[in-house]
Amino acid sequence: MHKAMVAEPKSRARQLFVAKGVSTEDAERFSDVDSGSFANRYRIVLDCQSEKESVERHRKITVSHRAD
Amino acid sequence: MKILAVVYGHFPDVLKLYSRFQPAVGHLKVVLDVYPAGGFEREQFLSMFEQLAVLFPTISQHTCCTEYESTPLYLEEEEGVSIKRVGETADIAHLVEHLIVDMQISLGGMRRCSGLTCGWKDPENRFDLFVECVDARVGLFAAQFAVYLVTQIMARKKLSLRNELVLKLARYINENQGAAIDAESLSSVLGWKKGNVEMALARLHEFGFFPPDNREDTRMEEGSA
Ligand SMILES: [Zn+2]
Numbered sequence: 001m002h003k004a005m006v007a008e009p010k011s012r013a014r015q016l017f018v019a020k021g022v023s024t025e026d027a028e029r030f031s032d033v034d035s036g037s038f039a040n041r042y043r044i045v046l047d048c049q050s051e052k053e054s055v056e057r058h059r060k061i062t063v064s065h066r067a068d
Numbered sequence: 069m070k071i072l073a074v075v076y077g078h079f080p081d082v083l084k085l086y087s088r089f090q091p092a093v094g095h096l097k098v099v100l101d102v103y104p105a106g107g108f109e110r111e112q113f114l115s116m117f118e119q120l121a122v123l124f125p126t127i128s129q130h131t132c133c134t135e136y137e138s139t140p141l142y143l144e145e146e147e148g149v150s151i152k153r154v155g156e157t158a159d160i161a162h163l164v165e166h167l168i169v170d171m172q173i174s175l176g177g178m179r180r181c182s183g184l185t186c187g188w189k190d191p192e193n194r195f196d197l198f199v200e201c202v203d204a205r206v207g208l209f210a211a212q213f214a215v216y217l218v219t220q221i222m223a224r225k226k227l228s229l230r231n232e233l234v235l236k237l238a239r240y241i242n243e244n245q246g247a248a249i250d251a252e253s254l255s256s257v258l259g260w261k262k263g264n265v266e267m268a269l270a271r272l273h274e275f276g277f278f279p280p281d282n283r284e285d286t287r288m289e290e291g292s293a
Contacts, residue, residue, distance in 0.1 A: 013077025013097060016208045017276065022072050030073040030099045034080065042196075044187035046152070046162050047086045050130045050169050052179040 069160065069219050072099040072194075074211050076204045086135060088182045090200065096168070096207035098197040100161055100215070105193050107156040110146075116163070116221050117149050123217070123231055124170045127151065132166070158187050160218060161195035167214035168199045168207070175238050176206040205279060209238065212275035230267060233260070237268040238277060 013031045022030075075097045083089045108116065121128055130150045146153070151166050153159055162185040172181040183199040201207040213234070220227060240258065241249055247257070251269060255262040272278060 011077075013075035013079070014204070015073065015075050016096075016204055017071065017074040017212075019070060019072050027073055030097070031075040031077070033077050041188060042186040043189045043192065044154070044158050044185075045085055046133055046154070046158065046165075046185040047088070047135050047182070048130055048132050048151075048162075048166050048169055048184070049088055049134075049180070049182040050126060050173055051181075052173050 069103065069164075069215055069222075070101045071211060071215055072101060074098050074208050076201065076207065079198065082184065082198050085186070086182060086184050088135075090180075090182075093200045093202065095198045096201040096204070096211065098164075098168070098199070098211045100164065100195045100197060101191075102157050102160045102193045102195060105157045107159040108153060110153070113153050113159065114146065114149065117151060119221060119227050120163075120167065120217070123227060123235065124167060124174070126174065127166055127170050130166055130169065157193050158185060158195070160222070161185050161187070161197060164211075164214045164218050165197040165199060167217065168197065168210045171210035171214070171235075172199060172201055172206065174235070175210065175242055176201065176203045177242070178202055205277060206238075206242070209272065209275045209277040213271075216275065230264070233264055233268045234271045237265070238272060241272075241277075 011033045012028070013033050015027065015031050018027045018030075076094060077097070079095050079097065082095060083091055089095075117127075128148070128150050132150055133152045151163065154162075165183045165185045169181045169183040172178045178200065181200045183197065186196045186198065188194040188196070197211075199207065199210075217227060217231065237254070237258075240254075241247075248254070249269070251262055251265045254260070254265045254269070258265065
């Protein structure tokens, strides 16, 4: 609480689900949006992406190929 | 494998970890403990990918680990397999994340969706999955359904084709908002056996597809607690 004088109130994400057995303290930590040290907290980061366009393009190509 | 928490919000710091994140789009954050620890062997991974690609044909078009310079791990690449394998526990969380991403597009109405699998330093088997999401209801369902499917596969169970019905029903309900969703009506509209509709509805309930009180609007509005 020593930092309470200077710290901004913490922003939280909306909790959709918390498993049984997870303490209130942990649940709050999980929904904290400004941990400020994400890069330091993680050991490994893997990125992924999906785009509908590429999926549709793929389908179109397949279809036109068949039509020819 | 156990989901500890699922939350929805804007995480400014996470935007710095992946350039393809769209700043205006909120994130689903799934805190996941994975056990038993350990990654997939090549053969297991390939057969798993093959099974999942039947249920999620579009995972074959995902891009994966394009900005992985920060990852001090060797990524295994396989021809025809869009998801990279690192040979450690992160593989399992990463697979779950790809399925959540895929469902944001096939069910959640997004045109583009990006995600990150972030492994904690301590405990090493804990992961934060961040996935762009516009409908928390779809996000929560996707997270729980993905964990269920990957758990089934890890237990070396063959994925039942009934899972496809669950996805089809979710898509139908999303695309036909306001339509009757009692088993009787769905059975006649979809031409499915009533037993199949009931099974799929039960799964949707189990995995959080329907809000608890059937009233809450889960489309995100800032500040809604
Ligand atoms: Zn990936």
